[in-house]
Amino acid sequence: MSMDISCCSPKNDSTKEDPDSEDDIYERFASTEDALKNILPDASKTDIEKYAQQLEDVENYDPILVISPNYNWIHQHSHQNYQKIMNEFATNGLQQNRRDKGSLCVFHFADVTELYAVRRNIRAIYPHAFFDPRAQPQQHPIGTAWVLYKIGMRKSDYDADECFFLLP
Known part of the structure; x- marks a missing residue:
C-alpha cells in the first residue's frame, strides 16, 4: 500500500492559500476595538479601551448590545432620563447584577432571547x-x-439593528 504524501510538501501548504483557514476567517472581521470605534464615534480613546476591556470576559458568540445615544432624544427628554433607561437595560430582569459593568452603553446578554426580552x-x-x-x-x-458578537479573542462581527427602537 503506497501513501501519497504530496499534500504534505511545503509547496502545497493549503493553509496559506485556503481563504477559509481559521486565521483568514478571523481576518474578515473587525477587531473589537475597531468595531467599538465605529459604533461609538464620539467616545474617547480611553472609553473605547474601557469598553474593549469590558468585553474581554465575554464568551464567543454571546450577544452584546451597544447603544449609541441619539442626542436629539437626549435634548428632548434630558440626560437624566437617558441614564435612567440605560440603567434599566443594565439591570432589567437581574437581581443584583449589572450587564454593563457601569458603562451605560455596552450590555452583555447570556443569549439573544434575554436581549429581546429586556427590549x-x-x-x-x-x-x-x-x-x-x-x-x-x-x-x-x-x-x-x-x-x-465576539467571534474570536480579539475579533467581532456587528451590525445596527434598525428595528430595535421601532414601535410595532
Whole structure:
C-alpha cells in the first residue's frame, strides 16, 4: 500500500492559500476595538479601551448590545432620563447584577432571547424611548442599537439593528 504524501510538501501548504483557514476567517472581521470605534464615534480613546476591556470576559458568540445615544432624544427628554433607561437595560430582569459593568452603553446578554426580552420589557415601561413612525410630531428613538458578537479573542462581527427602537 503506497501513501501519497504530496499534500504534505511545503509547496502545497493549503493553509496559506485556503481563504477559509481559521486565521483568514478571523481576518474578515473587525477587531473589537475597531468595531467599538465605529459604533461609538464620539467616545474617547480611553472609553473605547474601557469598553474593549469590558468585553474581554465575554464568551464567543454571546450577544452584546451597544447603544449609541441619539442626542436629539437626549435634548428632548434630558440626560437624566437617558441614564435612567440605560440603567434599566443594565439591570432589567437581574437581581443584583449589572450587564454593563457601569458603562451605560455596552450590555452583555447570556443569549439573544434575554436581549429581546429586556427590549420588550423596556418598551412596555418606557415607550417614549422608542420610535413610532405614526406619531405626530415626529419623534426620535433614544439611540441606535448595535448587536455585536465576539467571534474570536480579539475579533467581532456587528451590525445596527434598525428595528430595535421601532414601535410595532
